[in-house]
Amino acid sequence: MVQLYESARKKQPPQKPLTLTIDELDHSGTGVCSTHQPVVFVEGALPGEEVRARVYERKKRFWRATVEQVLKPGAKRIAPFCPHFSQCGGCQHQHIAQLPMLEYKQQAVDQLLNKVGGVTALNWQAPLSGSDQGYRRKVRLALDARTGKGKSSVHLGFRAQGSDKVVDISECKVLTPPLQQLLPDLRSLIKGLGCVRHIGHISLLDADNQLQLCLRLTRPFPEMDRQALKAFSQEHGCTVLLQTEAQEFEHLTSDHQFASYRPVDELSLDFRPTDFIQVNGSVNRAMIAQALNWLDIKPGDRVLDLFCGVGNFALPMAHQGAEVTGIEGVQVMVEQARxxxxxxxxxxxxxxxxxxxxxxxTQLTTQLGQIGKVVLDPARTGAANVMPWLSRLNPAQILYVSCNPATFARDMGQLVESGWQVDKIGLMDMFPNTAHTELMALFSR
Incomplete structure (x- = not known):
C-alpha cells in the first residue's frame, strides 16, 4: 500500500489583538465594528468605545472577538456588580445598565426585522422588565470534581464563557434571595460529600411553596451522603430530590408535593423538576397579563395555545372564560397541564x-374547528413549520412569544407574506444582564 507523505502543519503564530471602534450593538447586546472588513462582533464592548480585542473565531463574512482592554470607555459603561463577572459565563452584560441595554436591543431587533422580515415603522410598546438582580428562581449549577494530574478541588458554579471550565462562585446576585442564602452552605455540603464525583449537575428552585435542591446522579449515593443531604434539608427547610433517570426522582424528604408557582394571583400551577417554567417570576406574570390584554380575552373566545407547557398561558385564559385548547409535544407536560x-x-x-x-x-385542523385567537411560545428554533398551517387555520389574531429574534424574524416574514400585519410588538427582559432577548408580537389580518 502506498503511503502518502503529508508535511507537518506549520504552527500559526498567535494573532495580534485588533484596535477597534464599536459602531453599534446587535440584538444579543454584542458590540459590532462594521468599519472593519469583515465585520467584527466584539463581546463586552459598547457603542462609541475604542477597544483592544482578541479574535477567537474567523469566518468568511464575520469575525468574533472578545474585549481585552477598553481603551476609550463609553459614557454608558458601568462597574459590574458581581465579583465573578469577568470569568463567569452566566451574565454577559453587567458593564451597562438595564434600561440602556434594552434600548440598544430594541434598535437592533428593529433593524433585524426590517432587514429579514421587510417590516418598517413597527408599533413598539414599552418593554417588560423587573429588577436586574434577585430575579432568577430556577438555576442549574455545573460541577467539576475531577481528580488526577494535580487536580483534586471541587468547583461549583457556572461555566466560563465559551468554555467547559467551571468557575467556582461564592455568590450569585441574580438568584432570588432564598437561593442566594442557600448557596454558601450548599457549597460546603457538596464539597464534603464522599461521592461528589458522581453528581452530574445540581438544580436549585425557589418555588412559591418550597425551596428545592435536585441532584442528578450517575450512580447511587452511599448512606453517609444521603444522611448529610437529609440533615441539610432539615436545617434549611428545603426539599431534596435525587434524579437517577430522565423522569425518575427520589424524594429524600417526607414532603412529596409538587413545586408550584402562580402565573396570576388566582391560579397555582404544579410542575416537575424537568418541566419548563420561566425563571423570572415577576416578568412572567407581566408577560401573561400583557398577553391577556393584547388579545382582549373574553368569555367564549376560541383560543389555541401552541407549545403550551404546563398551562402558563392557557389556564389564565381559561380562567377568563375562554375555550382553550393547548398543544404540547412532551406528553408528561400535557399530563401536568391537565x-x-x-x-x-x-x-x-x-x-x-x-x-x-x-x-x-393536518389532523389538528379537522380536530380543532374554527379558532379565533392563537398564542404560540416556541423554543429558540422558532416555528417555521407552523406558519403556513396558521395561515390556513386563519384565526383573527396571533400572539407570538419569542426567545430568539433571528427565528422570529424568519417566521414573521412568512406571516407577512401571507397577509398578516404586526399590530404591536415589545421586548421582555426575562434574563437581565445576559445576551438573551425575548419579545412579544401581535399579528392580525
Whole structure:
C-alpha cells in the first residue's frame, strides 16, 4: 500500500489583538465594528468605545472577538456588580445598565426585522422588565470534581464563557434571595460529600411553596451522603430530590408535593423538576397579563395555545372564560397541564402533538374547528413549520412569544407574506444582564 507523505502543519503564530471602534450593538447586546472588513462582533464592548480585542473565531463574512482592554470607555459603561463577572459565563452584560441595554436591543431587533422580515415603522410598546438582580428562581449549577494530574478541588458554579471550565462562585446576585442564602452552605455540603464525583449537575428552585435542591446522579449515593443531604434539608427547610433517570426522582424528604408557582394571583400551577417554567417570576406574570390584554380575552373566545407547557398561558385564559385548547409535544407536560386544569377547577383541553410534523398539523385542523385567537411560545428554533398551517387555520389574531429574534424574524416574514400585519410588538427582559432577548408580537389580518 502506498503511503502518502503529508508535511507537518506549520504552527500559526498567535494573532495580534485588533484596535477597534464599536459602531453599534446587535440584538444579543454584542458590540459590532462594521468599519472593519469583515465585520467584527466584539463581546463586552459598547457603542462609541475604542477597544483592544482578541479574535477567537474567523469566518468568511464575520469575525468574533472578545474585549481585552477598553481603551476609550463609553459614557454608558458601568462597574459590574458581581465579583465573578469577568470569568463567569452566566451574565454577559453587567458593564451597562438595564434600561440602556434594552434600548440598544430594541434598535437592533428593529433593524433585524426590517432587514429579514421587510417590516418598517413597527408599533413598539414599552418593554417588560423587573429588577436586574434577585430575579432568577430556577438555576442549574455545573460541577467539576475531577481528580488526577494535580487536580483534586471541587468547583461549583457556572461555566466560563465559551468554555467547559467551571468557575467556582461564592455568590450569585441574580438568584432570588432564598437561593442566594442557600448557596454558601450548599457549597460546603457538596464539597464534603464522599461521592461528589458522581453528581452530574445540581438544580436549585425557589418555588412559591418550597425551596428545592435536585441532584442528578450517575450512580447511587452511599448512606453517609444521603444522611448529610437529609440533615441539610432539615436545617434549611428545603426539599431534596435525587434524579437517577430522565423522569425518575427520589424524594429524600417526607414532603412529596409538587413545586408550584402562580402565573396570576388566582391560579397555582404544579410542575416537575424537568418541566419548563420561566425563571423570572415577576416578568412572567407581566408577560401573561400583557398577553391577556393584547388579545382582549373574553368569555367564549376560541383560543389555541401552541407549545403550551404546563398551562402558563392557557389556564389564565381559561380562567377568563375562554375555550382553550393547548398543544404540547412532551406528553408528561400535557399530563401536568391537565392536572393543573383539574387542580384549579378549570375547563381546558390539552393535546399531545408534534408541531413540527405536517401530518400532525393536518389532523389538528379537522380536530380543532374554527379558532379565533392563537398564542404560540416556541423554543429558540422558532416555528417555521407552523406558519403556513396558521395561515390556513386563519384565526383573527396571533400572539407570538419569542426567545430568539433571528427565528422570529424568519417566521414573521412568512406571516407577512401571507397577509398578516404586526399590530404591536415589545421586548421582555426575562434574563437581565445576559445576551438573551425575548419579545412579544401581535399579528392580525
Amino acid at each position: 392536572a393543573n386544569a383539574l387542580k384549579n377547577s378549570l375547563q381546558a383541553e390539552f393535546l399531545q402533538a408534534d408541531l413540527g410534523d405536517e401530518d400532525a398539523l
